[in-house]
Amino acid sequence: MSHRADEGGAGVSAPEALLSVQNLQKHFPVTKGLLKRQVGAVRAVDGVSFDVRKGETLGLVGESGCGKSTTGRLVTRLMEPTGGKIFFEGHDITHMSQSKIRPLRRDIQMIFQDPYSSLNPRHTVGAIVGAPFRIQGVQTEQGTKKAVQELLELVGLNPEHYNRYPHEFSGGQRQRIGIARTLALKPKMIIADEPVSALDVSIQAQVVNLLEDLQNELGLTYVIVAHDLSVIRHISDRVAVMYLGKIVELADRKGLYESPMHPYTNALMSAVPIPDPARRKDRERIRLQGDVPSPLNPPPACRFHTRCWKAQAICKTEEPPLAELAPGHQVACHFPENADKVTAPAAAKIAQNVEDALHPKKPVA
Amino acid sequence: MTTGSASPAPSSFLELRDLRIHFPTEDGLVKSVDGLSFKLDRGKTLGIVGESGSGKSVTSLGILGLHKGGRAKISGEIWLDGEELVGASPDHVRTLRGKKMAMIFQDPLSSMHPFYTVGAQIVEAYRIHHDVSKAVARKHAIDMLGRVGIPQPDKRVDSYPHEFSGGMRQRAMIAMALSCDPELLIADEPTTALDVTVQAQILDLMLDLQREFNSALIVITHDLGVVAELSDDILVMYGGKCIEYGSADDIFYRPEHPYTWGLLGSMPRLDREPTERLLPIKGTPPSLINVPSGCAFNPRCPYRDRTGGKATTEVPQLLETEGGHLVRCHMPREERRAIWENEIKPMMEGQ
Numbered sequence: 001m002s003h004r005a006d007e008g009g010a011g012v013s014a015p016e017a018l019l020s021v022q023n024l025q026k027h028f029p030v031t032k033g034l035l036k037r038q039v040g041a042v043r044a045v046d047g048v049s050f051d052v053r054k055g056e057t058l059g060l061v062g063e064s065g066c067g068k069s070t071t072g073r074l075v076t077r078l079m080e081p082t083g084g085k086i087f088f089e090g091h092d093i094t095h096m097s098q099s100k101i102r103p104l105r106r107d108i109q110m111i112f113q114d115p116y117s118s119l120n121p122r123h124t125v126g127a128i129v130g131a132p133f134r135i136q137g138v139q140t141e142q143g144t145k146k147a148v149q150e151l152l153e154l155v156g157l158n159p160e161h162y163n164r165y166p167h168e169f170s171g172g173q174r175q176r177i178g179i180a181r182t183l184a185l186k187p188k189m190i191i192a193d194e195p196v197s198a199l200d201v202s203i204q205a206q207v208v209n210l211l212e213d214l215q216n217e218l219g220l221t222y223v224i225v226a227h228d229l230s231v232i233r234h235i236s237d238r239v240a241v242m243y244l245g246k247i248v249e250l251a252d253r254k255g256l257y258e259s260p261m262h263p264y265t266n267a268l269m270s271a272v273p274i275p276d277p278a279r280r281k282d283r284e285r286i287r288l289q290g291d292v293p294s295p296l297n298p299p300p301a302c303r304f305h306t307r308c309w310k311a312q313a314i315c316k317t318e319e320p321p322l323a324e325l326a327p328g329h330q331v332a333c334h335f336p337e338n339a340d341k342v343t344a345p346a347a348a349k350i351a352q353n354v355e356d357a358l359h360p361k362k363p364v365a
Numbered sequence: 366m367t368t369g370s371a372s373p374a375p376s377s378f379l380e381l382r383d384l385r386i387h388f389p390t391e392d393g394l395v396k397s398v399d400g401l402s403f404k405l406d407r408g409k410t411l412g413i414v415g416e417s418g419s420g421k422s423v424t425s426l427g428i429l430g431l432h433k434g435g436r437a438k439i440s441g442e443i444w445l446d447g448e449e450l451v452g453a454s455p456d457h458v459r460t461l462r463g464k465k466m467a468m469i470f471q472d473p474l475s476s477m478h479p480f481y482t483v484g485a486q487i488v489e490a491y492r493i494h495h496d497v498s499k500a501v502a503r504k505h506a507i508d509m510l511g512r513v514g515i516p517q518p519d520k521r522v523d524s525y526p527h528e529f530s531g532g533m534r535q536r537a538m539i540a541m542a543l544s545c546d547p548e549l550l551i552a553d554e555p556t557t558a559l560d561v562t563v564q565a566q567i568l569d570l571m572l573d574l575q576r577e578f579n580s581a582l583i584v585i586t587h588d589l590g591v592v593a594e595l596s597d598d599i600l601v602m603y604g605g606k607c608i609e610y611g612s613a614d615d616i617f618y619r620p621e622h623p624y625t626w627g628l629l630g631s632m633p634r635l636d637r638e639p640t641e642r643l644l645p646i647k648g649t650p651p652s653l654i655n656v657p658s659g660c661a662f663n664p665r666c667p668y669r670d671r672t673g674g675k676a677t678t679e680v681p682q683l684l685e686t687e688g689g690h691l692v693r694c695h696m697p698r699e700e701r702r703a704i705w706e707n708e709i710k711p712m713m714e715g716q
């Protein structure tokens with residue numbers, strides 16, 4: 001495997017990118033019958049590209065099944081990608097062998113959604129949080145206990161609870177244990193998959209604050225996967241919106257939430273219930289029809305066209321590229337919303353795309 | 366168990382009076398609902414909010430009479446349209462389910478039978494209360510499925526629940542619950558398992574149907590956004606008790622209970638500039654076996670020292686602060702209002 005970071009061509013990563021993902025794909029085969037004949041594939045992640053800069057938080061948001069968790073698992077190399085490239089600190093880690101990947105496992109850690117099933121119920125907190133030290137052989141037994149107690153304190157747990165078992169803790173405390181475990185090996189980057197969605201509102205806020213404090217203290221870089229747009233807005237510097245295995249919009253927080261350009265992003269935001277009774281009367285909500293189509297058989301060209309109120313003929317034939325329509329604001333749509341924010345050259349480019357589709361220079365077979 | 370005290374029937378369509386539902390367990394008595402009272406009229410929506418384990422689901426199952434005959438100890442009164450249900454026989458309460466009152470559950474699969482088609486289940490529910498032929502009931506089922514937005518209802522009526530997506534199942538369950546035009550509809554976390562775009566469709570649907578049938582609606586959720594969208598009145602539950610009750614405006618614009626402040630401050634919101642930090646509630650919700658003495662919220666309350674030692678010794682009463690707005694807190698009203706106006710509200714607005 002090549003280790004050259006400049007291989008990706010168009011998506012050459014900026015120097016400060018800690019992680020760079022280029023055209024990443026994961027297709028799960030669907031088999032049928034005794035012979036397990038492959039009859040199709042779930043295109044869970046289907047050509048996703050993004051950079052994560054050192055010290056920032058990238059939020060990954062979208063509805064159930066759009067491929068958020070799969071993206072997280074691919075990036076942490078818990079899963080083999082079907083295609084595309086992953087660079088970490090400039091090294092191509094896409095298909096790096098298990099032996100080579102060991103140091104990487106220290107650098108990139110993952111936090112899971114379910115604080116109940118992700119901790120072994122038969123192990124003490126000390127054993128759980130200390131396990132990474134033992135596996136990687138980086139500490140003595142005495143040193144481990146001290147290090148674990150420091151970690152427990154760091155995440156706001158009582159260090160004296162070293163010998164307790166997971167069931168003796170509440171959901172929020174268990175999530176803290178999970179966070180302490182990921183911090184053991186001083187990772188550079190943490191991928192958190194729905195880190196707060198299983199928690200009660202009051203506890204959710206505790207864990208969100210903890211993640212922010214740890215980032216400031218330890219200089220961590222985060223990728224946070226969540227379906228909750230309000231949580232993602234609170235915690236992220238930049239946000240990527242996914243729909244059916246693709247990123248449809250990627251922008252800094254302010255740009256995305258103040259002037260969302262992809263129709264799907266607009267629909268998502270307008271669907272979030274607002275905790276303000278006065279607003280319910282004057283709200284104009286975008287009503288999407290139907291459910292998300294199956295990723296087994298996603299709609300051609302723009303995958304959102306079956307539910308999009310702006311869809312035109314071109315949306316069913318030409319896939320809109322994820323293009324920078326405003327500074328730092330990438331959108332995959334032929335007819336973006338908040339069009340006044342689109343730069344003149346970008347506007348000319350998308351108009352040209354539409355024109356080309358209407359009057360193709362070469363006849364399409 | 367009945368109270369025996371034959372108090373006069375209320376004028377409201379639904380009224381709970383001091384409802385208690387306790388479960389004896391090996392670890393001790395679980396006081397899941399501990400003295401709950403409220404009223405609800407036809408055409409109105411009550412939102413019940415609270416974190417997990419605060420007693421919301423036990424309350425809703427209790428109203429439907431689904432704890433009867435189990436090990437639950439039930440006391441107090443539940444008046445539905447002039448009839449008292451705590452003292453009524455389980456058989457009688459069963460006949461009220463479907464037509465008089467119905468429920469939408471969080472998990473549609475739990476209330477639908479996996480081996481029968483969606484249509485067959487609606488037909489059966491409908492025919493319990495309506496003496497009609499199968500063909501007429503089937504037509505009604507197709508009608509209801511169409512009304513809740515299931516595409517091609519004449520075909521989908523013969524599908525099994527597992528053949529539906531999560532959103533469609535939830536809609537089918539709503540169709541089932543509404544097939545007999547219930548006068549009281551209880552929705553327990555009706556959209557918690559759904560994506561926001563589907564949630565928005567379901568909330569719209571519930572509002573439309575309620576308007577049409579003028580039914581009384583109870584929406585139970587932990588999502589303050591959902592209650593704000595739907596509710597006329599809101600009841601905040603903590604540790605099996607109501608700690609604050611009022612109109613939606615009372616709860617969102619002039620809340621007086623420290624727990625309600627905590628809920629509001631914990632929640633990031635899309636309709637405001639993001640604050641630097643969320644304002645969580647410290648600690649964790651109480652166990653309902655060992656509810657803290659005095660005010661159940663006291664171990665987590667930043668203001669417990671302002672109640673002259675009463676926070677840990679005396680259970681505060683649920684008292685009216687103004688215009689039907691009830692608060693369960695020892696702090697004097699003026700002090701609560703000053704804290705909300707001068708400390709909490711400015712912090713939540715980010716300034």
Ligand SMILES: Nc1ncnc2c1ncn2[C@@H]1O[C@H](COP(=O)(O)OP(=O)(O)OP(=O)(O)O)[C@@H](O)[C@H]1O
Pocket residue numbers: 028042043044045062063064065066067068069070071227295
């Ligand atoms: N091991 C697998 N085999 C087959 N299909 C899979 C597998 N894992 C995930 N998928 C499918 O891939 C798609 C994306 O799944 P993924 O778990 O990444 O979604 P998600 O965005 O994290 O959704 P959620 O919000 O529900 O967690 C879904 O259609 C899912 O059913």
Ligand SMILES: Nc1ncnc2c1ncn2[C@@H]1O[C@H](COP(=O)(O)OP(=O)(O)O)[C@@H](O)[C@H]1O
Pocket residue numbers: 388390395396397415416417418419420421422423424653
């Ligand atoms: N059948 C039962 N036996 C014993 N305890 C129960 C039973 N049902 C509910 N509880 C307890 O009652 C409390 C309230 O539960 P519930 O009403 O389901 O909470 P929620 O507010 O999350 O809906 C919890 O502590 C729960 O464990």
Ligand code: SF4
Pocket residue numbers: 262263264302303304305306308309310311312315320332333334335336
């Ligand atoms: S490309 Fe067309 S269908 Fe797709 S989001 Fe844009 S307008 Fe809608």
Ligand code: SF4
Pocket residue numbers: 622623624660661662663666667668669671672676681693694695696
């Ligand atoms: S009674 Fe005391 S402890 Fe309870 S909420 Fe009021 S101030 Fe807090």
Ligand SMILES: [Mg+2]
Pocket residue numbers: 068069070193
């Ligand atoms: Mg997921």
Ligand SMILES: [Mg+2]
Pocket residue numbers: 421422553554
């Ligand atoms: Mg419940």
